[in-house]
Amino acid sequence: DIVMTQSPDSLAVSLGERATINCKSSQSVLSSSNNKNYLVWYQQKAGQPPSLLISWASTRESGVPDRFSGSGSGTDFTLTINNVQAEDVAVYYCQQCHSSPLTFGGGTKVEIK
Amino acid sequence: QEQVVESGGGVVQPGGSLRLSCGASGFTFSSYGMHWVRQRPGRGLEWVAMLRNDGGDHNYADSVKGRFTISRDNSKNALFLQMHSLRSEDTAVYYCAKSVATFGFHMDVWGKGTRVTVSS
Numbered sequence: 597d598i599v600m601t602q603s604p605d606s607l608a609v610s611l612g613e614r615a616t617i618n619c620k621s622s623q624s625v626l627s628s629s630n631n632k633n634y635l636v637w638y639q640q641k642a643g644q645p646p647s648l649l650i651s652w653a654s655t656r657e658s659g660v661p662d663r664f665s666g667s668g669s670g671t672d673f674t675l676t677i678n679n680v681q682a683e684d685v686a687v688y689y690c691q692q693c694h695s696s697p698l699t700f701g702g703g704t705k706v707e708i709k
Numbered sequence: 710q711e712q713v714v715e716s717g718g719g720v721v722q723p724g725g726s727l728r729l730s731c732g733a734s735g736f737t738f739s740s741y742g743m744h745w746v747r748q749r750p751g752r753g754l755e756w757v758a759m760l761r762n763d764g765g766d767h768n769y770a771d772s773v774k775g776r777f778t779i780s781r782d783n784s785k786n787a788l789f790l791q792m793h794s795l796r797s798e799d800t801a802v803y804y805c806a807k808s809v810a811t812f813g814f815h816m817d818v819w820g821k822g823t824r825v826t827v828s829s
Contacts, residue, residue, distance in 0.1 A: 634815075640754075645821055646754060646819055651809070689754055691754075693814050693815045696768040697768065697769075700753060700754045700755065703754070
């Protein structure tokens with residue numbers, strides 16, 4: 597199974613500052629057939645289901661503010677939130693969809709300092 | 710708009726069974742694979758099972774293999790999760806989620822979840 601490790605477990609940032617969340621996979625999630633990283637990011641606000649933020653490691657979903665960006669390839673990935681807003685308070689999860697079983701990272705809780 | 714709505718959760722004794730349902734609307738249900746994902750109280754997300762759009766292939770997490778069965782009825786735009794031999798560790802909110810493809814891949818539409826509590 598591919599193990600997804602997120603860091604940090606939580607972070608507190610000031611409004612308008614940058615939040616950086618890391619996700620590492622135990623095996624590469626880069627497909628050699630199409631050169632795509634099978635890595636996505638979800639946002640889960642308190643009491644709500646998860647919401648897809650970024651797919652293929654760096655493709656922002658429709659309607660997602662451009663302060664959210666994803667980067668990385670192979671085994672190391674980053675979710676960056678620039679100019680953090682109060683509505684960004686949530687838990688963020690990475691997930692690999694390269695192989696079954698699909699696995700999630702443990703989540704990173706973002707709070708406002 | 711694309712939507713999925715879960716139902717069927719409840720309280721069940723250890724060793725018991727429960728069947729979850731998920732109704733889909735706003736998209737061509739038969740064209741997409743579907744997933745079940747769960748979240749234990751205060752914990753992270755755990756993928757449970759996925760099913761091909763035509764019902765022809767499926768995968769399960771090791772933690773539920775042999776106890777849970779995922780199925781679908783494309784004529785009714787419905788997804789199911791039959792759960793047997795339930796354990797306390799199956800207590801969770803169960804989410805139904807639409808895949809972006811016919812099988813596997815990630816989820817772009819999630820329901821609000823249905824709560825399952827396994828307790829005597």
